[in-house]
Amino acid sequence: MDYIILSVTILAIGVVGLVTKHDLIKMLIAIEMITAAATMNFVVFGSLMGDSMGQAFSILALSVDACVTAVALALAISIYKQLNIRDIRDLSEMN
Numbered sequence: 001m002d003y004i005i006l007s008v009t010i011l012a013i014g015v016v017g018l019v020t021k022h023d024l025i026k027m028l029i030a031i032e033m034i035t036a037a038a039t040m041n042f043v044v045f046g047s048l049m050g051d052s053m054g055q056a057f058s059i060l061a062l063s064v065d066a067c068v069t070a071v072a073l074a075l076a077i078s079i080y081k082q083l084n085i086r087d088i089r090d091l092s093e094m095n
Contacts, residue, residue: 003044011037022088024076028069035065 014033021027039058046054085091 003040007037007040007044010040023086024079024088024091025073025086027088028072028076031072032065032069035061039065 010033014030014037017030017033018027021030039061042054042058042061044054046052046057079091080086083091
């Protein structure tokens with residue numbers, strides 16, 4: 001039960017960070033917290049049911065998440081180097 005509370009807490013912190021922060025890197029960190037909480041839920045509920053598929057799926061989810069994060073971080077660094085923009089609000093005003 002403690003892991004479920006921890007997972008919900010991490011999820012809430014990630015959602016609050018995603019909504020309140022406007023820095024690209026901080027938003028990526030918040031998204032990572034959300035996916036970590038979801039992955040933790042797979043492991044916790046899989047172990048509660050006595051099934052190891054939750055652990056197997058969490059390994060797959062972490063692998064895919066690492067690839068997605070690498071691409072998103074590369075895009076954020078590229079945007080910062082080319083446009084010198086870290087605030088997402090400035091990026092949306094560039095129409």
